[in-house]
Amino acid sequence: MLRRITLISASIALGCLATIGPVLTSLYFANRDVENRDRADIQEFADKAMLRAELVTYQAFAALSDLEQQPGAACSPANLEQAARVIYNYRYVQDAGAYAEGKYLCSPLLGDVHDKDLTLPPPDYRTNDGFLIWFRQKSPLSDVRKDLQIGRNGHYVSMDPEAYVDLIDPARRPIAAIQTTTGTVFAVSAGADPNEMFNAWKHAGDVKSDEWNYAVARSSTRHIAVVVKSPRSSVVGDRPKLLAAWLSVGVIAGALLGWLAYRRVTRQLSFASTLEWAISRRKLDVVFQPIVRLADNECAGVEALVRWTLHEQAISPEVFVRVAEESHLIQPLTDLVLDKTIAQLGRLLAANPAFYVSINVSSEDLRTFRFLNLLTKSLQGTGIAPRQMRIEATERSFMNADATRGVIAAFRAAGHPIYIDDFGTGYSSLSYLQTFEIDVLKIDKSFVDTIAQDTASSVVAPHIIGMAHELGLEIVAEGVESEFQAQWLRTKGVQYAQGWYYAKAMSAGDLARWLGKNRAARTPDSIGGGIATGSIET
Structure with a gap:
């Protein structure tokens, strides 16, 4: 009997253990899962907050760069106009102006304050490259507000520190921004204790707390860190x-x-x-598609195209370029393409003055001189002539004629030829061809596909070609995929073509090899002064 009772008791115990054990185990793993999810979520939010912080900082330094581009004496009408333009162009810049010898001199908002003795105290931090930073500078425009102020070479910009921590977040998690070299907490959101957030940063977010989780994100390019605090979740x-x-x-x-x-x-x-x-x-790549002169099949230049591979999957440029335009990322994207293009093709372009590369520019950069200024600065000391860097813009970029006309003229005055890309697919209008001075029309692939076919759109290509000849414009035919198309275009007086018939877009290294083969394939008479392909820097 005792043995039976023992067996029954053991069975009951084992049954209870078998029932309760998995429940207790699942509760344990559920709590661990909740904790891991909390940490992953707060870290993801911290990374997003860091992207905002880097964007705000980028605008500050870009704004200072724009101020320094304007020649002339401080506080001159031209300099004040440039400062006003900077305040308007950069979302997070609140004020911009000039200072000297520890005093404010002027700004579009302050006016001329030479005689008002508005003292500017010594900076809180000096960087190795000459930037001065005031973390909590009392604004002369307010009795209560304190701005983040950055200066160099007599120019300054003021930023609202809250721009670093003002993110859309339904959970309203406290955020703090820290300058890592000095350990200064220069921006905090509502509900954030600066001392607590500094301690979390100091310990890389590894702070023991039964109520809160902390996450730290650090910039790879700036001496900035972001700390985020979030309440712990409870599965029960x-x-x-x-x-x-x-x-x-x-x-x-x-x-x-x-x-x-x-x-x-x-x-x-x-x-x-x-x-x-x-x-x-800089995770996006730049590839180059040759543009061939139809008269002798020589590669006259290339078009720079951006490509993005995410998790080993190619993302369509039509997708991520549209997202970049909608998310105000198109200008940093264009800047990246320019930087990589010069780095990868700089030696080739410098060694071959007749060779060129065309870069697609968004409508945003055709409304201001920002990209032209950047392009001019980027070409200094490279040996690349302005005519070797050509600007491609879609038709819709020309819709705002008043804002665009002056910028287009400035590009051409600086020596950069202007192309209209995908001509005929957008808001085609003879009026803007007469209004703007341009150099080249690019016929869209959809019209090249219908060459000599009995379709409604087959008459468009001849019409565009005839119109370009009347206006004295050169022509590039896109999407050429057969010898028949190339021969037809040649007979119609089209000067250039690009497409898979000649070559797909390729890396700088592959381009060097392709140029060598292309030069060898042509007859000695047509080679002439060939391109020095061995000088491409990859």
């Missing part, structure tokens, strides 16, 4: 909310619809944030 505490959700069909339906909407928005925001991250870390 959250369960009643989950159970309550099932009590009502209406609540379930509403939660489902809200979740679907949230997921959609999250994916979009996540893609834009990933693109911003990729641009800031």
Whole structure:
């Protein structure tokens, strides 16, 4: 009997253990999973906050660079006009002006304050490259506000520190921004204790707390760190909310619809944030598609094209370029293409003055002189002539004629030929061809495909060619894929072509090899002064 009771007791114990054990184990792993998810979520948010901080800082230094481009005496009308333009062009810049000998001199908002003795105290920090930083500088425009101020060479810009921590966040997690060289907490959001956030940064977010999680993100390019604080979740505490959700069909339906909407928005925001991250870390590649002179099949130049591979999957440029335009990332993307193009083709261009590369420029950079100034500065000391860097713009870029006309003229005055890309697919108009001075029309592939075919659009290519000849413009035919198309275009007086018939877009190294083969394939009479392909820097 005793043995039977023992066996029964053991069986009951084992049964209870088998029932309770998995429950207790699942609760343990559930809590660990919640903790891991919390940490992953807060780290992701911290990384997004760091992207914002890098963007704000980028604008500050870019704004200072723009101020330094304007020649002439401080506080001259031209310099004040340039400062006003900087305040307008850069979203996070609140004021911009000049200073000297520890005093404010002028700004578009202050006016001329030479005689008002507005003292500027010594900076809180000096960088090795000559930048002066005031972390909490009292603004002369306000009795209570303190700005982040950055200066160099007599120019300064003022930023609202809250721009570093003012992110859209339904959870309202406290954020702090820290200058890592000095350990200065220069921006905090509502609910953030500077001392607490500094301690979290000091310990890389590894702070023991039963109530809070901390995450730290550091910039790879600036001496900046971001600290985020978030309350810990509880699987037990959250369960009643989950159970309550099932009590009502209406609540379930509403939660489902809200979740679907949230997921959609999250994916979009996540893609834009990933693109911003990729641009800031130079993860996008630039490839080059040859442009061939039809008369002798010699490669006259190339078009620089941007490509992005994410998680070993190629992302269509039509997708990420559109997201870049919608997310105000198109200018950093264009800057990256320019930088990589000069780095990879600089020696080839310098060694071959007749060779060129064309770069696609967005409508945003055809409304201001920002990109022209950057291009001019980037070419200094490279040996590359302005005519070797050509500007391609789509038709819709020309819609705002008043804002664009002067910039287009400035590009051409600086020596950069202007191309209209994909001509005929957008807002085609003879009026803007007469209004703007341009150099080249590029016939879109969709019209090249219908050459000599009996279709409604087959008459477009001959019409464009005839119009270009009347206006004295050169022509590049895109998407050429057969000898028949090339011969037809040649007979119609089209000067240049690009497309798979000649070559696909390729890396700088592959371009060097292709140029060598192209030069060898042509007859000695047509080679003439061939391109020195061995000087490409990859």
